Amino acid sequence: MSTTASTGAAGPRPLSEGAARDSAARPAVTEAAPGGPGRRGRTGLLFVLPFTVAFGLFMVWPIVYGIWMSFTDESLSLRGTSFVGFDNYAEAFGDPDVWSSLGNTVFFTLISSVPLVVIALAMALLVHTGLAGQWVWRLAFFAPYLLPVTVVTLIWSWLYQPDLGLGNELVTAIGLEPVGWLSDESVAMWSMAVLTIWWTVGFNFLLYLAALQSLPDSLHEAAALDGAGAWRRLWSVVLPQLRRTTGLVVMLQILASLKVFDQIYILTKGGPNESTRPILEYIYDVGFTGYRLGYASSISYLFFAIVIIVSIAQLRFFRQGD
Amino acid sequence: MLLGAGRWPRALGGTALIVMAAVWLLPFVWAVVTSFQSEADVTTPGLSPFKGAFTLESYREVFDRGNLPVWAFNSLLIAAVVTALTVAISTLAAYGFSRGTFRGRRALMALTVASIMVPPQLLIVPLFRQMLAFDLVDTYWAVILPQIVAPMMVFILKRFFDGIPRELEEAARIDGASDLRVFWSIVLPLSRPIVAAVGIFVFIGAWNNFLWPFIVTNDSDLMTLPVGLATVKDAYGTVYAQSMASALLAALPLIVVFLLFQRRIVRSVATTGLGGT
Secondary structure, three states: OOOOHHHHHHOOOOHHHHHHHHHHHOOOOOOOOOOOOOOOHHHHHHHHHHHHHHHHHHHHHHHHHHHHHOOEOOOOOOOOOOEOOOHHHHHHHOOHHHHHHHHHHHHHHHHHHHHHHHHHHHHHHHHHOOOOOHHHHHHHHHHHHHOOHHHHHHHHHHHOOOOOOHHHHHHHHOOOOOOOOOOOOOOHHHHHHHHHHHHHHHHHHHHHHHHHHOOOOHHHHHHHHOOOOHHHHHHHHHHHHOHHHHHHHHHHHHHHHHOOOHHHHHHOOOOOOOOOOOHHHHHHHHHHHOOOHHHHHHHHHHHHHHHHHHHHHHHHHHHHHO | OOOOOOHHHHHHHHHHHHHHHHHHHHHHHHHHHHHOOOHHHHOOOOOOOOOOOOOOHHHHHHHHHOHHHHHHHHHHHHHHHHHHHHHHHHHHHHHHHHHOOOOOHHHHHHHHHHHHHOOHHHHHHHHHHHHHHOOOOOOHHHHHHHHHOOHHHHHHHHHHHHOOOOHHHHHHHHOOOOHHHHHHHHHHHHOHHHHHHHHHHHHHHHHHOOHHHHHHOOOHHHOOHHHHHHHHHHHHOOOHHHHHHHHHHHHHHHHHHHHHHHHHHHHHHHHHOOOOO
């Protein structure tokens, strides 16, 4: 065994502990550090230190502070804060804007997640058929995912422009009435979903494509030899093999959709008539426009509780399937 | 080959693929066409993409306003620093979690993994408070620091380090190499693809991040590209060609990066199983 002289700060390990473990576990070590536990005990700590400091400052502390804030009437405009117990939470439960923005969020999640999974799968299956020009297809489907949200909203506000935009040019060209893509209450959220599908489907597409490329061909070939047609092979061989990937994609997608904010805030500010305002925008409005940081925090944590419940429910669901 | 030998399924699949790709590229194409027209031609109704003469007028206008290069510089600087710091502290931490034996290692790792679930938006209000307290609002550091905590990346890297056999490291240690030396000269070179993957995702995330930079920067000279563009969006009003020109200019850098590193990006999604921040 080498000495730890060169590690400086780490210093030598307590000899007895390390030696005892070494002799016992030496031959079959895989999990426990074979270099001799304890030897790098404190050095490991140094490796972890910078991350831990940042993690504590910018993750743990804000979470804890946020919880505390949710029990106060902290405000950006007033000095002096007092403890208000569960008042904020009680108010949130009775706040119709919380419920309506939550409803909008759930609606958006439903209408965006389903196509974001199905279309991504279709794209990956089609690209995987091996048609020439792979990089063109990958670029076409994945490139929008690389765009900053403001670029996406600039492009789509032009497409959705009521008088000159491509959307209404196409609609009127086939003889229909122009649509108020972002101004009609019953349409605006669907427009947001379409924009979001175009923007983010590329990521799910890549996950599916990677999964498809790693599938073994053998099962598939066997099915083909047995005379199974293309559809039959897709349904009975390929899709079942993609179950795990689908679980992952669905889970990530639902979590991502629940967190919708940026594109809606930029394009409609939640309008018209708050029909597109998601819960995160309401939190933003309460905290940064209404200056009520304490109340905003309490809604944040209620929302976080929902996110956790949804995640656990999904984990359970997909575990059960396996 | 998924659809196998059947000629009809192949033809059908090919057609569907071409149609889908065309639909996905259409918004880009439309933006490009618009950006090369004069504002007057853009506002003439009609479906033809070639309504007016080709002109670079809108690009000239955008550059004359002068803000775009400043924002692009800020974005590049911030994304580069975030990427460097995140990759540095995450790889170190992941290695420490993988090989270290210090007390509390498991608990700290579990906490890190659990924090993957926390939506970043949840932290916005307290983080803003914190930046006020540190007097960092409207500085690069306020934009950068909260972004360097990437528990997902630590998790991905640790899983990778766990899979590296330890014999190599031990051999080096017998030769008297320090832990840091072993990490730097043996582990890191073996991990180049995964570190590159993590770096690419962190960079894309930082380059595109909107909400946090939007909240902590008010000074136009410190804004990143996405934030800056959002502030002028309303000011643009009816100048569609110019807004398309600036959108495309802002989109260009990452599209170029993607074209250069395409294989690596696609592969890294497969190796990490995940991406984004």
